[in-house]
Amino acid sequence: MGYKCFQEILDIIHQQASKKFTISVASACDGEVLETVKYADEIGLASAILVGDKKELEKMAGERNIHLDRFQVIDEPDPIKASMEAVRQIRAGNANCLMKGMVNTSDFMRAVLDKIEGLRTGRVLSHLASFEVPGFERLIFITDGGLNIHPSLEEKKEILQNAVDYLIRIGYQMPKVAVLSANEAVNPKQPVTMEAAALKQMAEHGEITGALVDGPMSLDLALDQEAAVHKKIVSPVAGQADLFLVPTIEVGNILGKSLIYCGKAVMAGIILGAQVPIILTSRAATMEMKIASLALAALPGTQSTKASFKPQ
Structure with a gap:
């Protein structure tokens, strides 16, 4: 079996799904990430736990017509601490995937690789x-x-x-x-x-x-x-x-x-090799690419979606 396109992946997720996929977003105060999370929620692909500065999140969400009450928000203004908290949400079984927001990649990966609280598998x-x-x-x-x-x-x-x-x-x-x-x-x-x-x-x-x-x-x-x-x-x-x-x-x-x-x-x-898939997209990645990455992360599980792959 092979896949021809990302839309095929989304269709298969819908057919096999039993519950919605959940993303834990580290330092979520990133406009493009919030837009991606919004669209993923709208099409039924994924919900999200947003870890970041709550006041800033509310401001950014208001500017983009994003309803934060659709998501769990954990207030943590410090990006490094927000990354650690996002990882803890994974370890607690509250999310299926980790996603990088507005935080330096090195700080984000430091949380992933933390010897005590990280997501190492060996x-x-x-x-x-x-x-x-x-x-x-x-x-x-x-x-x-x-x-x-x-x-x-x-x-x-x-x-x-x-x-x-x-x-x-x-x-x-x-x-x-x-x-x-x-x-x-x-x-x-x-x-x-x-x-x-x-x-x-x-x-x-x-x-x-x-x-x-x-x-x-x-x-x-x-x-x-x-x-x-x-x-x-x-x-x-x-x-x-x-x-x-x-x-x-x-x-x-x-x-x-x-x-x-x-x-x-x-x-x-x-990113593979951790306890869960990790999404760390380029700043130049389009919405389409971010949604496709979420689809790759969601496919091995039993999630739910029925929607068009390309954002309107």
């Missing part, structure tokens, strides 16, 4: 992005272009397993993974290709489970079966990759932004 935290590309027949998943800068081979193994486990939870059976590099040849002068070959072997030996993994693999080969035929390469992943593992954050960032700004793609992104 796994590496990693970013998973999904792209709906016009004219393409399926969603594309990319990891990790948003969190780990230059992961080691062992870290790449954990990043890959995080993403594979997530894809399995949302319905993929044996997802196909392309470990990206500039070409398909294993070359000691290109350490990325050596690591890609090692990850492929790990999957073959059961050290990475639940996926078909091939690499090193160039992007054209991973996307286009005709490229595989032309290059005379036989692979169960070629032209059919669901998930792309990038070698560094720069590659993932540039690939993702190329899809958005050149390919007009819609992107969703979540």
